[in-house]
Amino acid sequence: MIFNYTPHTLDKLEALLKSLGFKLRYERGNFKTGSCLLENNRVVIVNKYSNLESKINALADLLQSTDTDDTLLDDKQKAFLSELKQLKLEL
Template sequence: MEQLFDEAKYIVRYEKGTFSSGYCILEHKKVVVINKFLNTEGRINALIEILPDIKLDEDSLSGEMQKWYAQLGQRQQGDDNGSVQSELNL
């Protein structure tokens, strides 16, 4: 997930904060701040939840990341609340 954000030119930081959603997006600076107290699955889910809210140029992604991003989009459309790791090829 972090590589996807990196290729999209976003910085992912894990910081202490009082974000009610577990994350904060600083759109103008292309920075995503995730609550550092979330467990690994919570961090992954927060990053997945952020994806529809950011402007991502799919053409700037590598071929592998484009495929993975498309897979994430399909999962979000289904929104079946399944485990992230069991549904994605991590």
């Protein structure tokens, strides 16, 4: 990924996921960050012991690979999501 690995970037990704209807949970354990669909509820489980870069990469990859309804987003979030989707094409 080609963006800054800062707590602010993580906050932006978390806000974007929440706006898209995902439930975000930080849990401890020996697993990789991922998402699942439980009875029509979109849940993302993040390993709270992962480093900042791993958390950001996992959430960004999830957003890139998920079909999203951007009508739920404000203009800044739409622009950020569009930027994320374009990064995937450049890799």
